[in-house]
Amino acid sequence: MKLYIVSTPIGNLKDITLRAIETLKEVDFILCEDTRTSGNLLTHYDIKKELISLNAFNEKNKIDFIVNRILSNQTAALISDAGTPLISDPGVRLVSLCIENGIEIIPIPGPSALIAAISMSGLPTDAFVFEGFLPQKKGRKTKLKELANEPRTIVLYESMYRIEKLLNELNEFIPDRFVVVCREITKKFEESWRGFPKELVETFGNKIVKGEFVVVISPKDWKQKF
Numbered sequence: 541m542k543l544y545i546v547s548t549p550i551g552n553l554k555d556i557t558l559r560a561i562e563t564l565k566e567v568d569f570i571l572c573e574d575t576r577t578s579g580n581l582l583t584h585y586d587i588k589k590e591l592i593s594l595n596a597f598n599e600k601n602k603i604d605f606i607v608n609r610i611l612s613n614q615t616a617a618l619i620s621d622a623g624t625p626l627i628s629d630p631g632v633r634l635v636s637l638c639i640e641n642g643i644e645i646i647p648i649p650g651p652s653a654l655i656a657a658i659s660m661s662g663l664p665t666d667a668f669v670f671e672g673f674l675p676q677k678k679g680r681k682t683k684l685k686e687l688a689n690e691p692r693t694i695v696l697y698e699s700m701y702r703i704e705k706l707l708n709e710l711n712e713f714i715p716d717r718f719v720v721v722c723r724e725i726t727k728k729f730e731e732s733w734r735g736f737p738k739e740l741v742e743t744f745g746n747k748i749v750k751g752e753f754v755v756v757i758s759p760k761d762w763k764q765k766f
Contacts, residue, residue, distance in 0.1 A: 544615070545618050548581060555651045570591050570618075607643070656754075664762065668695055714757070715737050715738060729751065
């Protein structure tokens, strides 16, 4: 009775561990956010397993069924569309219920956009806070005001639809903090920008920049070193 938490590539399909491939081939079934997205990965590595959709919309209603299957002496793997499961992704309810029922939880570590971005940012990594996606509306400004006093490096996720808005907000609330913006990490059009919020706002302008973003913000009072 085991549930494996398996990290998958965040873009480049080669970024997967041998242990992850081996695990996905051995489990009885695989839980994923989107069966089409995960199906492409499994096809690439010739893995033929039952896929069950588990996402933010159906997790609450499906976890009892899934836990009962594992309790019937089956093994399962939980993956996300990209990266390490549960990091700004669903799965917490399932893992908690598995623990309550004595099911062994085994992590299979691997890619994470969060870790990849902070590792190449050039900003302090000895202590950092990960806030994931900021609230889209209610509580967003309150959170930004809190982050203005954060003494550690800050890491955020943002979508292409709100990246320009976020940079303008950073320019308003923390204009003196150095920022690194990473786009499409490990993918074909991967790129990054460094600068203060005002500089980045000018860089982005009104152009449409597609993809997924990780934003790394320097600690309060940190002095730019490059």
